[in-house]
Amino acid sequence: MADAAFWAICLVVAPLFFAISxxxxxxxxxxxxxxxxxxxxxxxxxxxxxxxxxxxxxxxIGGWQLPLGINFRIxxxxxxxxxxxxxxxxAVSMYALGYFxxxxxxxxxxxxxxxxxxxxxxxxxxLWAGLNGLYLSSDLFNIYVTLEITGLAAVSLTALSGKxxxxxxxxxxxxxxxxxxxxxxxxxxxxxxxxxxxxxxxLSRLVSPGPLLWCGLALLTAGxxxxxxxxxxxxxxxxxxxxxLAPVSAILSGLVVKASFYLLLRLWGEVFAQVLPPAAYVxxxxxxxxAVLWGAAQALLQKRLKxxxxxxxxxxxxxxxxxxxxxxxxxxPAARQAVVLLILxxxxxxxxxxxxxxxxxxxAGHDRIADLAGxxxxxxxxxxxxxxxxxxxxxxxxxxxxxxxxxxLGVSLAGGQWWWGMMLVTGSLLAAGYVYRxxxxxxxxxxPFFSRRQAIPPVMEWSAVLLAVLxxxxxxxxxxPLELLAxxxxxxxxxxxxxxx
Amino acid sequence: MMDAMGIFxxxxxxxxxxxxxxxxxxxxxxxxxxxxISLGLLMALTWVRLQAPDVALAEAAIGAGLTGALFLSAxxxxxxxxxAERRLAFAGKRExxxxxxxxxxxxxxxxxxxxxxxxxxxxxxxxxxxxxxxxAGGGLGPAVGEQLGQSGVRSEVTAVLLNFRGYDxxxxxxxxxxxxxGVWSLTRxxxxxxxxxxxxxxxxxxRLLAPLMIMVAGYLVWIGGSRAGxxxxxxxxxxxxxxxxxxxxxxxxxxxxxxxxxWGLALGPLLFLLTAVVCVxxxxxxxxxxxxxxxxxxxxxxxxxxxxxxxxxAALYAGGRPPEPPAQDRGGEQGPGRDADADAGxxx
Numbered sequence: 135m136a137d138a139a140f141w142a143i144c145l146v147v148a149p150l151f152f153a154i155s156x157x158x159x160x161x162x163x164x165x166x167x168x169x170x171x172x173x174x175x176x177x178x179x180x181x182x183x184x185x186x187x188x189x190x191x192x193x194x195i196g197g198w199q200l201p202l203g204i205n206f207r208i209x210x211x212x213x214x215x216x217x218x219x220x221x222x223x224x225a226v227s228m229y230a231l232g233y234f235x236x237x238x239x240x241x242x243x244x245x246x247x248x249x250x251x252x253x254x255x256x257x258x259x260x261l262w263a264g265l266n267g268l269y270l271s272s273d274l275f276n277i278y279v280t281l282e283i284t285g286l287a288a289v290s291l292t293a294l295s296g297k298x299x300x301x302x303x304x305x306x307x308x309x310x311x312x313x314x315x316x317x318x319x320x321x322x323x324x325x326x327x328x329x330x331x332x333x334x335x336x337l338s339r340l341v342s343p344g345p346l347l348w349c350g351l352a353l354l355t356a357g358x359x360x361x362x363x364x365x366x367x368x369x370x371x372x373x374x375x376x377x378x379l380a381p382v383s384a385i386l387s388g389l390v391v392k393a394s395f396y397l398l399l400r401l402w403g404e405v406f407a408q409v410l411p412p413a414a415y416v417x418x419x420x421x422x423x424x425a426v427l428w429g430a431a432q433a434l435l436q437k438r439l440k441x442x443x444x445x446x447x448x449x450x451x452x453x454x455x456x457x458x459x460x461x462x463x464x465x466x467p468a469a470r471q472a473v474v475l476l477i478l479x480x481x482x483x484x485x486x487x488x489x490x491x492x493x494x495x496x497x498a499g500h501d502r503i504a505d506l507a508g509x510x511x512x513x514x515x516x517x518x519x520x521x522x523x524x525x526x527x528x529x530x531x532x533x534x535x536x537x538x539x540x541x542x543l544g545v546s547l548a549g550g551q552w553w554w555g556m557m558l559v560t561g562s563l564l565a566a567g568y569v570y571r572x573x574x575x576x577x578x579x580x581x582p583f584f585s586r587r588q589a590i591p592p593v594m595e596w597s598a599v600l601l602a603v604l605x606x607x608x609x610x611x612x613x614x615p616l617e618l619l620a621x622x623x624x625x626x627x628x629x630x631x632x633x634x635x
Numbered sequence: 636m637m638d639a640m641g642i643f644x645x646x647x648x649x650x651x652x653x654x655x656x657x658x659x660x661x662x663x664x665x666x667x668x669x670x671x672i673s674l675g676l677l678m679a680l681t682w683v684r685l686q687a688p689d690v691a692l693a694e695a696a697i698g699a700g701l702t703g704a705l706f707l708s709a710x711x712x713x714x715x716x717x718x719a720e721r722r723l724a725f726a727g728k729r730e731x732x733x734x735x736x737x738x739x740x741x742x743x744x745x746x747x748x749x750x751x752x753x754x755x756x757x758x759x760x761x762x763x764x765x766x767x768x769x770x771a772g773g774g775l776g777p778a779v780g781e782q783l784g785q786s787g788v789r790s791e792v793t794a795v796l797l798n799f800r801g802y803d804x805x806x807x808x809x810x811x812x813x814x815x816x817g818v819w820s821l822t823r824x825x826x827x828x829x830x831x832x833x834x835x836x837x838x839x840x841x842r843l844l845a846p847l848m849i850m851v852a853g854y855l856v857w858i859g860g861s862r863a864g865x866x867x868x869x870x871x872x873x874x875x876x877x878x879x880x881x882x883x884x885x886x887x888x889x890x891x892x893x894x895x896x897x898w899g900l901a902l903g904p905l906l907f908l909l910t911a912v913v914c915v916x917x918x919x920x921x922x923x924x925x926x927x928x929x930x931x932x933x934x935x936x937x938x939x940x941x942x943x944x945x946x947x948x949a950a951l952y953a954g955g956r957p958p959e960p961p962a963q964d965r966g967g968e969q970g971p972g973r974d975a976d977a978d979a980g981x982x983x
Binding site: 157195249253260264267276282293294324326327348 | 758761762765769771773774775779782798799800801802803806807809810812813814816817819820821897898900901904905908911912915919920921922923924
């Protein structure tokens with residue numbers, strides 16, 4: 135069996151290769167795309183197995199050692215993020231296979247759907263390569279390039295729907311994404327001027343507080359916050375996520391916003407953890423609280439299902455930021471483990487939710503929540519998937535969200551900062567509110583439902599259900615990912631923390 | 636003491652922000668674009684003064700030349716949209732958006748702009764102060780100099796771009812590919828780009844210039860190994876030739892089959908990727924060229940990339956995927972963006 139480095143290379147090269155192939159040979163795109171998804175899953179499996187056996191690894195690209203070259207850094211967090219992308223991405227790819235096989239409407243629309251199918255696969259595979267490259271890379275500038283790939287591909291995918299609303303949202307997304315990238319790049323340039331090095335691990339050994347470091351870090355963080363859509367910078371997210379095609383919404387909400395948060399976690403939880411003042415963490419935590427409240431309140435007010443789910447993403451991203459001050463507070467690894475669990479379970483649950491909503495949209499021809507009563511009679515599996523994903527978002531046991539919030543609650547009470555814990559509970563109650571709003575219509579009310587007689591392929595329904603079940607079971611299975619996390623990363627294991635402090 | 640170059644630098648330093656300000660403040664889009672092009676040229680001069688000729692070349696070719704051309708082409712497209720279409724698009728927008736009441740909007744705008752400007756000014760001052768406070772770190776210049784002998788090229792910039800940090804460039808080539816893909820996914824191109832027939836001056840100019848530009852592009856790629864130049868600069872000149880050919884509406888350009896264009900876009904990225912994989916297959920790391928042949932490999936990658944960059948940038952200028960199949964789809968091509976915007980119902 136090949137070693138971890140080989141699988142890491144596959145994770146970048148394979149999606150790129152299949153993206154180009156599916157562009158050049160458009161007729162085979164629907165073959166290349168799923169093939170790449172399965173190969174990617176295989177590579178992640180191989181990477182996980184060899185990582186569990188041989189531990190963390192650095193890989194010098196081009197054979198150039200630091201500080202000259204670029205390194206892959208494979209540790210527990212990186213492997214978990216790659217696994218999350220692989221599983222969610224595979225489910226979305228299968229869903230997309232069913233989604234783009236549908237033919238609706240006039241001949242004119244058919245040619246349009248054909249174009250969407252042709253361009254979806256290369257764009258999605260490029261996005262995937264960008265995500266994989268981002269998680270693998272240890273080099274701040276290289277990460278900028280992967281962020282660009284991810285952002286541009288996400289914007290193009292958003293615009294793929296072709297509706298004026300989607301194009302407008304995509305344009306706004308493009309501008310925000312570019313502004314975020316510019317800010318990030320400027321921050322990287324300032325850090326390079328300070329320390330003359332771009333590798334994150336090497337940087338963490340060099341950093342010392344100083345005005346230029348604050349400026350650079352502020353720019354890095356501001357750029358990433360824009361891309362992660364932390365309240366009040368979330369304005370671009372709901373229209374973009376809600377107006378995209380269903381598989382694209384699942385990708386954007388489940389995976390893309392996680393990439394920039396992952397980077398924030400690296401920078402704030404690891405690289406600059408020793409020099410950043412606690413007040414900065416509290417500020418981000420407070421913005422997280424704002425996100426939880428505002429996102430949930432907006433979700434409660436929405437009339438359209440996909441808008442509701444998009445605002446729920448704004449709220450759920452808030453939890454991740456509430457975890458940041460707790461990471462600072464926590465002497466043990468619990469808070470760090472919790473935030474990773476929250477990321478994983480939100481990726482699964484939110485993608486499942488958007489996929490189920492997409493099936494419902496196709497079946498009903500609209501997504502007005504008020505008119506969806508009784509759809510469980512015609513779409514039982516998708517309705518079940520939606521509700522199950524919703525329950526996982528609320529944080530019911532045994533979901534991954536439950537374990538994550540439970541850990542965070544424990545940390546906040548033990549550290550005497552109960553208000554963070556209170557926000558978590560409030561957020562869960564609000565989430566229960568907006569999920570109930572939809573679930574009651576989907577499951578309880580029995581109304582005669584007039585469907586458009588659009589047959590939904592089973593693969594679309596079942597891929598959503600599988601992801602939702604996975605999100606639900608993540609709490610029970612949490613042991614093994616957390617072990618993996620501790621194995622590869624000093625910061626995330628109890629022993630490593632002793633070294634760090 | 637201030638010598639002549641010092642005065643020149645001062646003028647540059649003052650002219651750049653002033654031009655930027657005029658550009659942003661200009662209500663006339665065309666004027667703003669002309670200002671943008673002059674800003675790009677001044678930027679190129681600034682890079683020369685900072686002793687970065689590679690960046691200066693790229694800035695002049697891409698920053699001023701091609702971006703300016705792209706802006707102008709976008710402006711022409713906007714003007715082509717008839718008043719009715721514009722109103723239609725606006726109505727569609729209003730449906731989806733909760734419009735802010737006009738009075739509140741009017742009052743909020745200057746306040747928001749003022750606040751943003753103030754914040755920006757404070758941050759810039761802070762940045763300038765902290766830059767002055769902090770001594771520059773070592774940088775990687777010396778390390779590059781040490782290893783230059785093993786890189787296979789004599790130009791430091793090319794060594795960094797194609798060898799030491801070749802992985803970055805591999806991904807950047809993908810970004811360009813992605814940009815073209817994104818534009819192609821949006822709309823179809825409508826040829827000819829100009830409404831009126833090209834005059835005899837343009838036709839003659841193109842006949843003379845196009846071959847020359849292709850030669851210059853080849854030279855830039857070749858010289859990149861030892862001096863300023865390389866795939867991006869060469870590709871940009873190639874793209875400029877493509878733009879001229881598109882403007883002159885040369886028959887050959889119109890008749891390039893779509894499949895060939897696809898291969899043109901994909902050639903550079905694909906070859907770069909395959910090279911990286913071959914390095915692994917040969918027992919090295921990703922993108923670890925065999926040391927003796929590194930120069931040749933880099934030249935190969937650069938040539939293929941230059942072709943693809945040229946095609947990509949020219950395709951961006953054309954602004955859409957090639958019309959295929961040409962006979963059947965006439966109905967969908969009456970206005971720019973029409974085929975995609977008109978039937979917006981669809982599905983989600």
